[in-house]
Each structure stands twice: as C-alpha cells, then as structure tokens.
Amino acid sequence: xxxxxxxFKVTVNKDYCKGCLLCVALCPKNVLxxxxxxxxxxxxxxxxxxxxxxxxxxxxxxxxxxxxxxxDQ
Ligand code: SF4
Ligand code: SF4
Numbered sequence: 001x002x003x004x005x006x007x008f009k010v011t012v013n014k015d016y017c018k019g020c021l022l023c024v025a026l027c028p029k030n031v032l033x034x035x036x037x038x039x040x041x042x043x044x045x046x047x048x049x050x051x052x053x054x055x056x057x058x059x060x061x062x063x064x065x066x067x068x069x070x071x072d073q
Pocket of ligand 2: 010026027028029030031032046047048049050051052053054064
C-alpha cells in the first residue's frame, strides 16, 4: 500500500504583505521567497504545513491549508 504524503497549499495575500521578510526567514523548508518586496510561494511542494509562516506573519497575509489526496491540485 502506498501512503501519499500530505500536501499543503500556501497562499500569500500580496495586498496585506508589507515585505518584512519574517516568513522567508522562519520557513524551515525555504518555501517562501521575496519578489518585488512581497513574499511569494517559491517551492510549494516543500511545505510541511507547520504553519509557522501563518502564525508569525504580522499582517495576516499567509494562509496554509491542507489539500486532500482526493482533491489533489
Ligand atoms: S511575514 Fe507576512 S508581511 Fe512579512 S513578508 Fe511574509 S507575508 Fe509579507
Ligand atoms: S507552513 Fe511551514 S513549511 Fe509551509 S511555508 Fe509556512 S513555514 Fe514554510
């Protein structure tokens, strides 16, 4: 039996992001990076869903949600 790894979707709301770099510095998997002074999701596959970025973003600009195996996107 093959057990699929859980996947997570990370979304950055660029309207809220003020480019503080905190999420880029905190993410243990280097999922996030900066482009034009805004955070963006550079490596979505690497996300472990730890939610550090979502919890610590001072502007509530990041949302981490689980993607079910059935609705793999
Ligand atoms: S922590 Fe939030 S405000 Fe700061 S760069 Fe990341 S998304 Fe933008
Ligand atoms: S949930 Fe964790 S692994 Fe995923 S982008 Fe945020 S800090 Fe990185």
